[in-house]
Amino acid sequence: MPVFGIGCRTLVYSAHLKSLASLKGSIFDKGLHRMNTLSTLSALDLARRRALAVVAAAGLATSAGLVWAAEKPVTHTVVMKATSYAPLALTIKRGDTVVWINEDPFPHTVTSAGAFDSKSIAAGASWKYKPRKVGDFAYTCTFHPNMKGTLRVE
Ligand SMILES: [Cu+2]
Numbered sequence: 001m002p003v004f005g006i007g008c009r010t011l012v013y014s015a016h017l018k019s020l021a022s023l024k025g026s027i028f029d030k031g032l033h034r035m036n037t038l039s040t041l042s043a044l045d046l047a048r049r050r051a052l053a054v055v056a057a058a059g060l061a062t063s064a065g066l067v068w069a070a071e072k073p074v075t076h077t078v079v080m081k082a083t084s085y086a087p088l089a090l091t092i093k094r095g096d097t098v099v100w101i102n103e104d105p106f107p108h109t110v111t112s113a114g115a116f117d118s119k120s121i122a123a124g125a126s127w128k129y130k131p132r133k134v135g136d137f138a139y140t141c142t143f144h145p146n147m148k149g150t151l152r153v154e
Contacts, residue, residue, distance in 0.1 A: 075099060078149065080108045080121070080141075085149035094134050094153050101126040108147065112139035 073095040079086045081103040092098060100110045102121045110118040110127060115137050118127040131137070131153045141147035 073097065077101060078110075079103055080147075083108075083141075083144050083147055085147060088148070089150040089152070091152040091154060092131070094131060096153075097128060097130045098151065099126050099128045106143075108141045108143060110139050110149070111142050112137040112151070115139075 071093065074092070075097045076090055076092055076099070078090060078098060078100045080100055083104065085100070090098065100108075100118065100121065102108050102123055102125055105123045107120045107122050109120055110116070110129070115133075116129055116131070116139070118129070120143075121127045131151070134153045137151045137153070139149050139151060
């Protein structure tokens with residue numbers, strides 16, 4: 001509660017000054033009273049500015065949320081058909097998922113040496129992969145070396 005904190009400290013301070021002032025005379029007291037009013041106003045002003053800063057921060061958080069929402073992870077599909085990957089080359093964002101679907105009546109693999117390997121994907125089955133590293137990954141089917149595809153992770 002910053003408003004109360006500042007308000008109370010200002011009041012205690014001015015009460016102290018006022019008791020001093022009552023000893024010294026009314027002109028000084030009036031001057032202090034004006035100062036007191038001013039300092040209370042500036043405390044309120046500060047509190048209001050802080051409140052505005054909180055609202056502004058909330059606004060920033062909201063726009064950050066919108067940016068985040070715009071870059072939500074996507075699931076991409078690569079179809080394996082007629083002993084070929086379609087699309088042959090795919091570019092995704094890190095955090096996205098790729099699903100390879102085998103529409104051929106025989107098994108295939110999605111194999112990138114040192115990076116990922118689906119092992120055998122049966123006819124009609126699929127394999128899902130979510131890359132953790134950015135880069136270009138050439139991959140192939142270990143059963144059909146002529147099948148070649150590329151996955152770019154940005
Ligand atoms: Cu194959």
